Amino acid sequence: MTSGPVGDRLGVRGTPVRLLVLTAAVTLTAVVAATVGLTLPASLPSDDPLGGPARFGIVVGVVAIAQLARLRFRSPAGMVSITWGEAALIVCLYLAPAGWLPSATLLGAGLSWTVLSLHNDRRPALEIVRIAASLAAATALAVSVATALGEPLLAAPTPMLALAVLAGSVTYLLVTAWLGGVTLSLRHGLPIGPPLLAALRGKLLMFVGNVAVGLVVVALLELDARWLLLLPPLLWLLQQTYRYRLRADQERRTWRAFAEATAALNQLDERGAASAAVTGALALFNAELVDVDVARADGRWRRYRGDAGGQMVDREVGPPDLSEPDEHELIRPLSVGAAPVGRLRVRFPRSAPPSNRERDAVAAFGDALAAALHDAATHRELRLVTARSSYEAVHDPLTGLANRAAMLGKGDQSLRQLAHDHPVALLLLDINQFKEVNDTLGHAAGDQLLRLTANRLSSMARPGDLLGRLGGDEFALLLTSVPVLGDRAAPLAHALRQAREIAERLAAPTEVAGVRMSIEVSVGVVVADAGTADMTELLRRADIAMYQAKEGGGSVAAYDGSRDAASTDQLALLAELREALKVDDQLVLALQPAVDLATGAPTGVEALIRWQHPRRGWLGPADFIRPVENSEQLGTFTRYVLDKALAVAAGWAREGLDVPISVNLSARSLLDPRLPAEIADALRRHQVPPHRLVLEITETVVMSELEVIDEVLATLRSMGVQLAVDDFGTGFSSLTFLTRIAVDELKVDRSFVIRMADSPEAAAIVRTTVGLAHELGLRVVAEGVETAEQRMALAELGCTSAQGYHFFKPMPADKIGAVLGTLRDSAESNVFRLRADGAS
Numbered sequence: 001m002t003s004g005p006v007g008d009r010l011g012v013r014g015t016p017v018r019l020l021v022l023t024a025a026v027t028l029t030a031v032v033a034a035t036v037g038l039t040l041p042a043s044l045p046s047d048d049p050l051g052g053p054a055r056f057g058i059v060v061g062v063v064a065i066a067q068l069a070r071l072r073f074r075s076p077a078g079m080v081s082i083t084w085g086e087a088a089l090i091v092c093l094y095l096a097p098a099g100w101l102p103s104a105t106l107l108g109a110g111l112s113w114t115v116l117s118l119h120n121d122r123r124p125a126l127e128i129v130r131i132a133a134s135l136a137a138a139t140a141l142a143v144s145v146a147t148a149l150g151e152p153l154l155a156a157p158t159p160m161l162a163l164a165v166l167a168g169s170v171t172y173l174l175v176t177a178w179l180g181g182v183t184l185s186l187r188h189g190l191p192i193g194p195p196l197l198a199a200l201r202g203k204l205l206m207f208v209g210n211v212a213v214g215l216v217v218v219a220l221l222e223l224d225a226r227w228l229l230l231l232p233p234l235l236w237l238l239q240q241t242y243r244y245r246l247r248a249d250q251e252r253r254t255w256r257a258f259a260e261a262t263a264a265l266n267q268l269d270e271r272g273a274a275s276a277a278v279t280g281a282l283a284l285f286n287a288e289l290v291d292v293d294v295a296r297a298d299g300r301w302r303r304y305r306g307d308a309g310g311q312m313v314d315r316e317v318g319p320p321d322l323s324e325p326d327e328h329e330l331i332r333p334l335s336v337g338a339a340p341v342g343r344l345r346v347r348f349p350r351s352a353p354p355s356n357r358e359r360d361a362v363a364a365f366g367d368a369l370a371a372a373l374h375d376a377a378t379h380r381e382l383r384l385v386t387a388r389s390s391y392e393a394v395h396d397p398l399t400g401l402a403n404r405a406a407m408l409g410k411g412d413q414s415l416r417q418l419a420h421d422h423p424v425a426l427l428l429l430d431i432n433q434f435k436e437v438n439d440t441l442g443h444a445a446g447d448q449l450l451r452l453t454a455n456r457l458s459s460m461a462r463p464g465d466l467l468g469r470l471g472g473d474e475f476a477l478l479l480t481s482v483p484v485l486g487d488r489a490a491p492l493a494h495a496l497r498q499a500r501e502i503a504e505r506l507a508a509p510t511e512v513a514g515v516r517m518s519i520e521v522s523v524g525v526v527v528a529d530a531g532t533a534d535m536t537e538l539l540r541r542a543d544i545a546m547y548q549a550k551e552g553g554g555s556v557a558a559y560d561g562s563r564d565a566a567s568t569d570q571l572a573l574l575a576e577l578r579e580a581l582k583v584d585d586q587l588v589l590a591l592q593p594a595v596d597l598a599t600g601a602p603t604g605v606e607a608l609i610r611w612q613h614p615r616r617g618w619l620g621p622a623d624f625i626r627p628v629e630n631s632e633q634l635g636t637f638t639r640y641v642l643d644k645a646l647a648v649a650a651g652w653a654r655e656g657l658d659v660p661i662s663v664n665l666s667a668r669s670l671l672d673p674r675l676p677a678e679i680a681d682a683l684r685r686h687q688v689p690p691h692r693l694v695l696e697i698t699e700t701v702v703m704s705e706l707e708v709i710d711e712v713l714a715t716l717r718s719m720g721v722q723l724a725v726d727d728f729g730t731g732f733s734s735l736t737f738l739t740r741i742a743v744d745e746l747k748v749d750r751s752f753v754i755r756m757a758d759s760p761e762a763a764a765i766v767r768t769t770v771g772l773a774h775e776l777g778l779r780v781v782a783e784g785v786e787t788a789e790q791r792m793a794l795a796e797l798g799c800t801s802a803q804g805y806h807f808f809k810p811m812p813a814d815k816i817g818a819v820l821g822t823l824r825d826s827a828e829s830n831v832f833r834l835r836a837d838g839a840s
Contacts, residue, residue, distance in 0.1 A: 015126065019186040023130040026179065030133035033140035034106050037099035043153065044097065056104060059096045062088045063108030067135075068116065071206070071243055082206055085135065085176065086169040089142055090214025093152040093165055094221065098143045106136035130183070138175035142168040156222045157215055169211050206242050213238070257284045258361065265372035268379050270294055271314070273372045278306035281346055281365060285358060289347040293320050294373060295340050327353050332366030336374040344369055398447055399454035401475070402468035410466055411478050411535035418480065420531030425479040425495035427502070428524040428542035430550070434473035435630060437512065439667045445513035453519055456506055476539065482527070492527045492558060499523040503555040522549040526559040573624060574631050576613070581633070581640055586612050589644050590810035593820060594781050594803035597794060601827040602820050603801045604694060604781070606662040607645040608810050629666050638669050639678060646686040646693065648813045653688065657820050662694040662724060670697070671708055676715040690720030694745060698726055713741055728769060746773050748799070750784025756793055770798045
């Protein structure tokens with residue numbers, strides 16, 4: 001029995017040291033046995049017609065032919081070759097002295113295996129030496145056993161002689177099988193049992209035939225050597241029978257192993273399927289190395305590798321090399337339909353390259369593996385989708401907190417677990433000015449602000465509390481551990497303390513999108529017994545309390561049942577506004593002129609909107625503007641106000657009044673890329689030149705980095721529409737935003753004007769703003785001027801224009817024309833021209 005090698009031409013590199021030691025020991029044994037055997041006296045008849053050299057040559061030839069007529073099959077440890085060695089041993093014991101056989105075997109086996117290597121196996125020299133030496137050593141031991149029991153040289157076969165050569169043949173079989181098993185074990189690090197049993201099982205039938213053939217040849221030589229001419233056809237048929245039997249046994253074992261290997265692929269995870277594939281391919285193909293490369297959905301690759309020694313490793317790798325494999329390996333791309341799944345690589349021993357049958361088997365195994373990996377990936381995605389769906393069903397995707405559905409479900413469950421009269425508190429939080437941050441700094445900044453708020457709230461929540469995000473910028477916190485005291489007011493006092501502490505800790509300065517700010521919240525608090533209300537009702541009451549906090553200007557408010565109806569009525573405001581936009585007599589303009597501080601001439605008019613509500617009476621902007629800005633009616637409302645303002649400006653033009661009109665624009669309106677086209681259409685319909693329209697925007701809008709806002713503002717500028725910054729000095733960065741957006745007018749916030757006489761800081765802001773505007777060629781308008789002292793102070797600081805109650809209160813559209821005409825007639829025509837009109 002022999003096995004295939006791995007290594008370079010000599011076979012030393014890569015060969016285990018213990019196998020080199022075994023080869024050296026066996027070679028030394030064979031050389032000593034051959035030398036000693038040749039020195040023993042030969043007992044040939046004196047009238048021998050052949051002579052010693054001829055007989056030695058015949059014996060060498062018989063050994064060589066027996067080795068050339070080999071049969072091969074794969075075992076779990078490698079390729080195994082079985083030959084006619086026992087038959088050759090019996091014949092050689094008859095033809096030549098026993099002492100010659102070790103040297104003849106060494107020479108004949110060396111020649112035959114060298115021919116086989118050159119023709120097919122490409123075995124290294126060290127492997128050929130080991131095979132020849134092993135056969136010679138086995139022959140020496142077998143000869144010793146046979147000659148100890150009889151004298152087979154030129155002796156007619158007798159029962160005792162047959163028994164002697166049978167014992168020698170058994171010795172030869174066991175020694176060669178043992179040496180082959182040890183070789184495979186040392187080479188691959190496997191136990192000696194499996195290859196030894198595989199060799200003995202494959203050789204058993206042929207061993208019986210070898211002994212029978214050897215005895216028949218000896219009998220024919222003794223009877224008449226010419227009968228040997230009949231043997232070649234019979235020996236060929238016997239060889240084919242052996243080959244068929246070996247092939248049938250191997251096919252049966254292969255298909256059984258194939259069925260077991262493919263059945264093992266049915267794993268629910270990638271690692272299980274790939275590991276089963278590696279293990280199964282190593283056993284099925286008796287391979288030296290197996291790689292299973294798995295393509296991941298994210299474009300990464302993972303390799304699972306196993307070798308004949310049983311080691312299994314896996315690691316991340318790059319995309320597989322697409323170069324052609326060599327003759328000793330098979331590569332099978334794995335795909336299901338048009339979807340690539342991975343790649344299977346099987347490396348066979350160098351002494352036994354893959355056959356066509358094994359190519360087909362690898363292809364079939366690869367298809368089964370592709371289906372298994374695809375099923376595993378599908379199952380994994382299904383598990384992830386199921387887990388994600390289950391998680392997302394009760395969690396907010398942005399913050400990871402419980403969502404509204406979970407708050408309602410878990411909250412009601414918590415309420416049912418408490419005693420009927422156990423007090424609970426619900427805190428509903430809303431982030432103030434969240435939409436301004438979201439619209440001006442971008443949605444990413446808004447998301448960052450929400451996550452930061454969620455993290456801070458989570459750190460303040462106590463065991464047993466239920467925290468969730470209801471949507472938008474609203475958070476809810478259910479307190480179930482409210483202290484139960486004799487005083488019925490104690491639970492509410494406790495909840496209010498908690499709410500104020502939360503508001504204070506949330507207000508700690510932080511940085512969002514590079515802008516330092518505080519998170520200010522409005523908190524609605526409601527306290528009730530667990531058995532008196534469900535979560536839906538608690539949320540409704542807390543929502544009313546939260547709006548009460550916003551209206552009252554504080555950060556925390558408790559639910560007041562007496563205001564419940566009024567708060568509910570407030571929800572109808574937007575529906576009533578929708579009706580007001582369809583008529584022409586409810587939403588009216590209040591116009592307030594700005595005047596030149598030196599001449600008193602009108603420099604512009606600001607259009608303010610008022611609502612003459614049929615039931616509520618006169619409503620100012622503070623009563624309805626914020627709900628409008630947060631609703632879907634903002635676009636319609638903006639177009640309505642612009643249309644009314646431009647209609648008034650068109651009437652001034654007919655009266656010869658060249659005064660620009662200013663309209664406040666919401667931050668959210670600038671998120672609509674259709675706004676410039678709508679304004680251009682309104683200007684054309686009313687025949688108002690673009691420079692006569694001034695759009696007032698807040699400083700936080702200018703600070704936004706959203707591309708759509710920049711594009712909208714740039715388009716309006718290119719149309720000739722003027723831009724003014726309202727409430728200048730109150731935003732994030734008053735002196736740096738002008739480098740990004742070109743504007744025409746700065747409006748100093750009334751808070752600085754009112755405090756200017758008493759506050760050096762406020763006066764400094766006004767002075768700086770006026771100086772900056774002069775440097776940039778911008779118009780400056782001071783808002784909220786109420787006294788002559790403020791007017792004089794502004795004039796001394798160089799401010800050229802102002803508006804406020806000291807000059808005029810907002811007035812109806814039918815009166816503003818006469819006022820503007822009077823101002824024009826009583827002053828020189830000194831309307832301050834905006835930068836776009838040629839001012840320097």
